[in-house]
Amino acid sequence: MINIVGLSKTFNGQPVFSGIDLTLDTGDVVVIIGPSGTGKSTLLRCLNGLEQADSGIIELHDQRVDLATADAHSIRALRQRMGFVFQNYALFANKTALENLTEGLTQVQNIPKSEALPIAMSWLEKVGLANKKDAYPSELSGGQQQRIGIARALSQQPDIVLFDEPTSALDPETVDEVLNLMRSLALQKTTMLVVTHEMQFAREVATEVVFLSDGGIVESGRPEDLFKQPKDVRTQTFLKRVRQ
Amino acid sequence: MLDWSYLGQLTPILIKYLPVTLGLTLVATVLSLALGLALALIKVFKLPIANQLATLYISFFRGTPLLVQLFLIYYGLPQIFPAMKAMTAYSAAILGLSLHFSAYMAESMRGAIKSVPSHQTEAALSIGMTLSQAMRRIILPQAGRAAVPALMNNFIDLLKSTSLAFTLGVTEIMAKAQQEASSSFNFFESFLAVALMYWLMVSALSWGQHHIEKRLNRGFA
Ligand SMILES: Nc1ncnc2c1ncn2[C@@H]1O[C@H](COP(=O)(O)OP(=O)(O)OP(=O)(O)O)[C@@H](O)[C@H]1O
Ligand SMILES: [Mg+2]
Numbered sequence: 096m097i098n099i100v101g102l103s104k105t106f107n108g109q110p111v112f113s114g115i116d117l118t119l120d121t122g123d124v125v126v127i128i129g130p131s132g133t134g135k136s137t138l139l140r141c142l143n144g145l146e147q148a149d150s151g152i153i154e155l156h157d158q159r160v161d162l163a164t165a166d167a168h169s170i171r172a173l174r175q176r177m178g179f180v181f182q183n184y185a186l187f188a189n190k191t192a193l194e195n196l197t198e199g200l201t202q203v204q205n206i207p208k209s210e211a212l213p214i215a216m217s218w219l220e221k222v223g224l225a226n227k228k229d230a231y232p233s234e235l236s237g238g239q240q241q242r243i244g245i246a247r248a249l250s251q252q253p254d255i256v257l258f259d260e261p262t263s264a265l266d267p268e269t270v271d272e273v274l275n276l277m278r279s280l281a282l283q284k285t286t287m288l289v290v291t292h293e294m295q296f297a298r299e300v301a302t303e304v305v306f307l308s309d310g311g312i313v314e315s316g317r318p319e320d321l322f323k324q325p326k327d328v329r330t331q332t333f334l335k336r337v338r339q
Numbered sequence: 340m341l342d343w344s345y346l347g348q349l350t351p352i353l354i355k356y357l358p359v360t361l362g363l364t365l366v367a368t369v370l371s372l373a374l375g376l377a378l379a380l381i382k383v384f385k386l387p388i389a390n391q392l393a394t395l396y397i398s399f400f401r402g403t404p405l406l407v408q409l410f411l412i413y414y415g416l417p418q419i420f421p422a423m424k425a426m427t428a429y430s431a432a433i434l435g436l437s438l439h440f441s442a443y444m445a446e447s448m449r450g451a452i453k454s455v456p457s458h459q460t461e462a463a464l465s466i467g468m469t470l471s472q473a474m475r476r477i478i479l480p481q482a483g484r485a486a487v488p489a490l491m492n493n494f495i496d497l498l499k500s501t502s503l504a505f506t507l508g509v510t511e512i513m514a515k516a517q518q519e520a521s522s523s524f525n526f527f528e529s530f531l532a533v534a535l536m537y538w539l540m541v542s543a544l545s546w547g548q549h550h551i552e553k554r555l556n557r558g559f560a
Contacts (some may be wrong), residue, residue, distance in 0.1 A: 143465060144464075145461055145464065145465065167469075171467050171468075171469065172467075174464065174465055174466065174467045175466070175467035178465075178466075179462075179465035179466075181458060181461070181462060181465075183458060185458040185459065185461065185462035187459065187462065187463070187477050188459065188481055189477065189480045189481050189484075190477075198466070198476065199466035199467060199468070202468060202472055202476065203466055203467040203468055203472075204467075248465075248466075251466055251467070
């Protein structure tokens with residue numbers, strides 16, 4: 096189980112959000128939706144220490160980290176258990192597809208190369224890109240890069256994977272290739288926290304949908320409830336707008 | 340007009356001093372690369388105090404002529420620090436060239452490091468790398484490629500600037516050409532010969548630079 100308690104963040108004294116609580120059980124897919132600029136990316140970035148939170152605790156099974164005060168060592172330990180998938184893929188440009196996966200295994204987890212290679216290859220196979228193992232990111236399409244990005248996150252065997260708008264930089268035709276991969280991960284009980292504007296995906300896959308706006312969680316619930324009967328007027332307005 | 344036979348005699352004499360020019364170039368290049376990288380990292384990470392000192396250093400060595408810096412080091416510093424009286428003209432030339440070009444190379448490398456998008460660092464950190472792992476394995480290799488064109492230009496400048504070592508009394512190709520010119524009065528041939536030698540070396544380097552860049556960009560954007 097993953098517990099996030101009292102997460103708050105300000106930029107230059109301006110609050111982005113405060114008092115965010117979230118709980119994910121193993122295999123949960125929690126989807127965060129909300130208007131642009133409400134801090135969805137910032138929330139994910141605070142969770143893995145790319146931004147320093149003003150306050151907030153994360154409990155990842157047995158590990159408890161105070162995100163406002165954690166030292167570099169415990170942040171690194173946290174990151175090893177938390178995959179991150181970036182909107183713009185952020186594959187290592189100087190590494191091949193395969194090396195993008197082995198890099199963390201050999202350098203961070205200290206797995207010998209002979210063991211890391213088969214792990215990495217099996218992930219490339221799972222995302223259908225074993226034949227691209229020697230390609231550099233610049234030689235891959237956006238959809239292929241994002242599938243490698245997802246494979247890179249998952250090959251480190253994290254307890255949870257954070258996705259920040261994983262399809263919003265993609266061409267409309269390739270969005271499904273990434274969403275289908277995420278659907279299959281959900282079926283395999285991968286714990287995921289996903290920021291996305293893909294409402295159809297949220298409706299099908301999410302175990303919980305969280306609407307973030309005006310500095311906090313306005314409303315959250317099962318997708319069938321939240322999409323059909325949003326309680327708050329802000330949720331109603333937002334959903335009406337994205338449906339058009 | 341042009342004394343071809345004199346040019347023919349002079350060339351082998353000048354070539355004998357080529358190792359001095361090349362030695363100055365190579366040693367100063369290695370030193371200024373190392374010092375330049377340290378300065379670039381200090382500036383990229385904005386290390387407190389060191390950052391201000393690095394800025395001052397770079398500003399001084401880019402803001403004053405190399406000739407003045409060489410005189411300051413060779414003729415000036417020993418007056419203040421008597422221990423430096425033992426310094427040879429060759430060492431002083433290397434020191435001056437290294438300090439001067441480290442400032443330029445620092446700027447070339449800093450620009451290259453900054454040109455690597457920040458999401459590359461974030462991705463490295465996100466899988467649990469330390470900042471130093473991220474720098475060594477992800478950022479610096481990419482910055483290295485990006486820095487090649489600017490550093491090659493610095494290198495070519497440095498090679499040509501070794502000619503100023505003659506003002507300290509180092510006998511490299513320029514100094515030899517000067518000596519030969521004043522004893523034979525064949526000023527035009529002497530300086531033409533040395534000019535052609537620099538030109539040839541720089542052309543070879545530019546050709547090499549073109550090929551290195553083409554190779555580095557293969558399979559990689
Ligand atoms: N490094 C930063 N420094 C200062 N302000 C920032 C920084 N990063 C984000 N912000 C501000 O914090 C707020 C939240 O930004 P964030 O990117 O988290 O929003 P978002 O919900 O992900 O938006 P989008 O849907 O457009 O991706 C915005 O007002 C943004 O301008
Ligand atoms: Mg965002």
